[in-house]
Amino acid sequence: MEVAAQLLCLAAAVLVWGVLWVWGSWERMTRPEQAGLPGGGSRTLLVTAHPDDEAMFFAPTILGLARLRHQLFLLCFSAGNYYNQGEIRKKELLQSCDVLGIPPSNVMIIENRDFPDDPDVRWDPDRAADVLLQHVEANGIKLVVTFDEGGVSGHSNHVALNAAVRTLQAEGKLPKGCSVLTLQSVNLLRKYLCLLDLPCSLLLARDALFVLTQREAAQAQMLQLRKDTSRPRTVNNPMCPLGFPVPGAG
DSSP states (O other), X not given: OHHHHHHHHHHHHHHHHHHHHHHHHHHHHHOGGGGTOOOTTXXXXXXXXXTTHHHXXXXXXXXXXXXXXXXXXXXXXXXXXXXXXXXXXXXXHHHHHHHHTOOGGGEEEOOOTTSOSOTTSOOOXXXXXXXXXXXXXXXXXXXXXXXOTTTXXXXXXXXXXXXXXXXXXXXXXXXXXXXXXEEOOOOHHHHTTGGGGHHHHHHHOSSOOEEOOHHHHHHHHHHHHHHHHHSOOSOOOOOOSEEOEEEOOO
């Protein structure tokens, strides 16, 4: 009986701890300023490697930031011409940004031989850092959102963008008051759990976690379906109504 009572007390303590942790995570979601996010009206730059990254990986984060009334900009480092469909993909990117609430005037697509859409080519992080810094300074950016060191999908172009941001941070070149958030890479099991991963995400979220409203989730899903039907894809990444921006190198 004594052992059973001890086990019961231990289980109760673990349950209380779990409830408090989930509550704390939810508080971070509802109070973004405590999650390292600038306040409403802040100018935020999304940095991607290819057209469709914004829909495949960042749609929940973009919609969450738009809900917080951030002024959104997008810098795409290539036209996505790996399959010689660059012109089509540029148009798709602008259409996608329109759905996500990013005006065409705030979208910049780089077409430079230094940044080809090719997973076998590693972009020079110093060169990418120079280009990124120019756009941050020119637009008065207060928050940069990009991939983490895993690149979410592991694509070398994604990883290079994280290396560029890390370079700027390490050299202290980012303007004062400019923060960096990166999209957290997760393992294959969690990637395909979708909504079943929500409890795990709540428990593990260290900074900002966006859970979409029904309307926002429909927007994200619509973008995903549009991308999947526009051309053949080798990998079909499922859209989950979650975005996980966490701090980059600090």
